Amino acid sequence: MGNGLTYKEEFIKFMVNGGILRFGEFTLKSGRLSPYFINTGNYKSGSQISKLGEFYAECIMDNNIKGDAIFGPAYKGIPLAIATGIILNNKFGVDMNYCFDRKEVKDHGEGGMIIGYQFGENDTLVFVDDVITSGKALRESMEKIKGICNANVKDMVISVDRMEIGKGGKKSAVQEVEEEFGIKVHSVVTMDDIIKAIEDGVVEGKEHLDAMKKYRETYGV
Ligand SMILES: O=P(O)(O)OC[C@H]1O[C@H](OP(=O)(O)OP(=O)(O)O)[C@H](O)[C@@H]1O
Numbered sequence: 001m002g003n004g005l006t007y008k009e010e011f012i013k014f015m016v017n018g019g020i021l022r023f024g025e026f027t028l029k030s031g032r033l034s035p036y037f038i039n040t041g042n043y044k045s046g047s048q049i050s051k052l053g054e055f056y057a058e059c060i061m062d063n064n065i066k067g068d069a070i071f072g073p074a075y076k077g078i079p080l081a082i083a084t085g086i087i088l089n090n091k092f093g094v095d096m097n098y099c100f101d102r103k104e105v106k107d108h109g110e111g112g113m114i115i116g117y118q119f120g121e122n123d124t125l126v127f128v129d130d131v132i133t134s135g136k137a138l139r140e141s142m143e144k145i146k147g148i149c150n151a152n153v154k155d156m157v158i159s160v161d162r163m164e165i166g167k168g169g170k171k172s173a174v175q176e177v178e179e180e181f182g183i184k185v186h187s188v189v190t191m192d193d194i195i196k197a198i199e200d201g202v203v204e205g206k207e208h209l210d211a212m213k214k215y216r217e218t219y220g221v
């Protein structure tokens, strides 16, 4: 990207600079105590969300991902879907539909569960979300989609694959959901990329390396 950093290194630096990727002690949805955390709820400016959209749109283009609509699960998937759609159109000339769900059922006005493109069972959705740890959030989203109609989901783009063990205890959560739903998960970076970026001095945090590696040994695949 013109500054000597690779695409992955640039993304990790972007997350650290924005206070999205932090090191310390964090309790996860799965109950695991993690030495790092990705909080995409910390993106808050137009320049940040547009740059984030670039990383997602580039991932879609680089992997030749095709679909009828981008789907971003509420809440944090919503700006991701919109930012990705804008960049796909403005930078790559690909005008893809987008949609997202409501968390609460709305029973007045236009009602309905989906905002944006109203997909049907012949449509293919491209999921966008922030991270996968145990795969719980993705399973919940799939249940919701299938409750609406039998749309296809073939690809999912996330910021970070935490490379953690899935509920079966053998494969990673990403491998499990890929097999269970036939979804190919594309991550901009993985936990290993983050460890390498610290080791290579791309971002600060060498004091967290031991904890990162220990966590990787305990919960990683
Ligand atoms: O793979 P998993 O174990 O499900 O963990 C990852 C999910 O956890 C977080 O969602 P969460 O519901 O905690 O956050 P949010 O309500 O702030 O989006 C995160 O945004 C991922 O969607």
Ligand SMILES: O=C(O)c1cc(=O)[nH]c(=O)[nH]1
Residues within 6 Å of the ligand: 027, 028, 029, 030, 036, 037, 038, 039, 040, 130, 131, 132, 133, 134
């Ligand atoms: O597993 C989680 O709950 C989780 C991990 C992470 O890095 N970021 C996040 O928002 N949730």
